Amino acid sequence: MVSTVQEDAWVDAEREYKLGLRAGKLVCQNPKGKSLASVPKWLKETETAESLLALADWLAEHELDCLHTVERWMLRSLPIPRAVVTEIWADSAWRDCIENMVVVPVAAGGTFDLENAGLLKDVDAKRGLGVIDLDGETQWIKTDSFAVPHPILIGDLEELRELAGDLGIRQAIDQLYRPIHQPTREQLDLTSINDFSGGHFEQLNFATSHCRRLGYPVRGGYATCRIWENNALIEARYFIGDEYPESPTWTGGLVFVDESQQPQKINSIGPVTFSEGVRMASEIYAKRKVDATEEDQ
Known part of the structure; x- marks a missing residue:
């Protein structure tokens, strides 16, 4: 399976130009073999260029699919x-x-x-x-x-x-340095974590946009994160608001529900589920509007 195009790989194009892909971008050489700073407009519109750009799009989607699949392996x-x-x-x-x-x-x-x-x-x-x-x-x-x-x-x-x-090892997926969270003794008998409630966003739109950028779907006013652990699917839900998109909003509690939509006590869910749920809530809460009094604390 082809997954990348080498920087020095060129294909013949019109008028004796050559085209290639570099970091997903279209690049070209003129007939004398000189690499140009930009691709001429007429060359971008050729069939060869369109084919290479379609390949670049496929490669980008393929790389994302690989990334998400390996992350699912870790989360599950x-x-x-x-x-x-x-x-x-x-x-x-x-x-x-x-x-x-x-x-x-x-x-x-x-x-x-x-x-x-x-x-x-x-x-x-x-x-x-x-x-x-x-x-x-x-x-x-x-x-x-x-x-x-x-x-x-x-x-x-x-x-x-x-x-x-x-x-000097780096990982494509955040595993070694991924923030991890464990419940306190006081939290074990609870069905809701309120450590991240009261986070203010000037508009609900801002909160939902942050959720999308962080990769958390929003349903019914809740940011969600589904984790399969111990042969059970549990969904972490963090309330971000359900008013008009332009209205101000304040975050609420973090809860964990099973496939029957029943809230679960913290002591009944797995460590990965709890950690990922708190990670979600803390990341969204961190994007809240912080006023001067909070900054001084």
């Missing part, structure tokens, strides 16, 4: 067949998303072997998944399945962060 913490990553590794769009992620072996019964977590660096059909362990050594995951665990499940998270920092 479900076993992934090793054969899947063996097949997709050659595609640089997939590889850029999964490489450097923390992965763990999954036993036949579905148990995560968190003690053998490592940073994914290589994939080989015969040897398995090559990871860098906490000792900085390369190990091979040979189990039929692996998982991309949510950071709240990783016991050696701080050590893996240090290792990644020492190696």
Whole structure:
């Protein structure tokens, strides 16, 4: 599968010009082989240019799809067949998303072997998944399945962060440095978290726009985040308002409901679900209008 176009790859175009793609943008060379600062208007309108731009759009969508898929693997913490990553590794769009992620072996019964977590660096059909362990050594995951665990499940998270920092490793998906949240003892018996209530937005429009940019759908006045954990689908809902779009609004509580729309006590939901729900609420709340009295506190 083609996933990128190399910067030095050119295709013949009209009038002996050449066209290519660089970082998703159309670039060209004149007949003398000189790269031009911009593509002439007439050349942009040719069939060759339109075909390349269509390819660029497809590549961008493909890269986003890869990114969202790997993030779902992490949020759902479900076993992934090793054969899947063996097949997709050659595609640089997939590889850029999964490489450097923390992965763990999954036993036949579905148990995560968190003690053998490592940073994914290589994939080989015969040897398995090559990871860098906490000792900085390369190990091979040979189990039929692996998982991309949510950071709240990783016991050696701080050590893996240090290792990644020492190696200069960066992740395409926020895993190692993703904010994680755990309930306090007082919150365990509650069905609503009010730590992020009272956030003021001058218009409901502003709040919903922030939600869209952060990737959280809004339904019935609530920003939502669905998490599949422990064989159950739970939806975190954070109230942002349900008045007219131009009216001022104040945020409310964060609740967790099951598929029957029943609110759940905090002590009955999984750690990933709670962490992601609070992450959503805190990110939206951070975009509120802060007045002078709040800034002085």
